[in-house]
Amino acid sequence: MINYNQLRIFYHAAKNLSFTAAAGELFLTQPAITAQIKAFEAYCGMKLFIKKGRSIHLTEQGRALFDYARQVFEYEKKIENVIEEMKEVKRGVLRLGTTKAYARYFMPFLISSFHKDYPHIKIHLDEGSSRDMINSLVDLKNEVAVIAKAADNPKVTFVPFSQEELVVILPVATSIDAQSGQIEQVTKPSGGSAARCSASGPWPAAMSSITPRRASSM
Numbered sequence: 001m002i003n004y005n006q007l008r009i010f011y012h013a014a015k016n017l018s019f020t021a022a023a024g025e026l027f028l029t030q031p032a033i034t035a036q037i038k039a040f041e042a043y044c045g046m047k048l049f050i051k052k053g054r055s056i057h058l059t060e061q062g063r064a065l066f067d068y069a070r071q072v073f074e075y076e077k078k079i080e081n082v083i084e085e086m087k088e089v090k091r092g093v094l095r096l097g098t099t100k101a102y103a104r105y106f107m108p109f110l111i112s113s114f115h116k117d118y119p120h121i122k123i124h125l126d127e128g129s130s131r132d133m134i135n136s137l138v139d140l141k142n143e144v145a146v147i148a149k150a151a152d153n154p155k156v157t158f159v160p161f162s163q164e165e166l167v168v169i170l171p172v173a174t175s176i177d178a179q180s181g182q183i184e185q186v187t188k189p190s191g192g193s194a195a196r197c198s199a200s201g202p203w204p205a206a207m208s209s210i211t212p213r214r215a216s217s218m
Contacts, residue, residue, distance in 0.1 A: 046059070047062075097127075099133065
């Protein structure tokens with residue numbers, strides 16, 4: 001198996017056509033560079049450098065190998081850059097789950113705002129019910145989910161994100177009791193006095209978060 005450290009030393013020596021310059025770039029001594037080059041040539045079974053006077057030159061085999069070595073270390077640099085960009089959230093894919101209603105009305109604004117700060121992050125949007133999206137987190141299909149209904153699941157952390165205002169629209173002659181959830185409407189039957197009709201809903205506990213509004217007559 002090729003010695004990656006020796007290949008790196010060969011690359012720097014070939015790039016600079018100087019063992020001294022290679023030693024400076026790699027923070028090694030020149031004798032260490034020379035010894036590693038000789039060991040690499042022995043592994044390859046061929047001469048990679050020839051010496052003319054005080055300068056060195058690549059052999060035909062050395063030039064061919066240098067072309068491949070250059071590509072290897074150019075890719076190494078690209079890989080290092082990609083890693084740094086992912087650390088700084090400059091590159092990558094975010095797998096996001098949400099409900100169908102949110103995907104249509106809420107997520108376009110959220111994703112647009114996110115892309116202003118992180119333009120090179122790709123978003124994969126998955127749609128389904130709140131339960132489906134919770135399960136997608138457990139199954140590692142998505143990384144984040146924006147849902148309407150949270151459910152107890154020890155494998156998932158739920159964080160309140162935003163609140164929605166619920167509005168009950170009532171006719172003008174209607175009243176609502178926020179404590180009991182009872183809706184009352186005043187009616188005026190023909191030929192008689194006003195009567196009061198009432199209906200109770202199954203939402204008393206939630207009434208404190210509902211804002212009653214009355215439809216105005218035109």
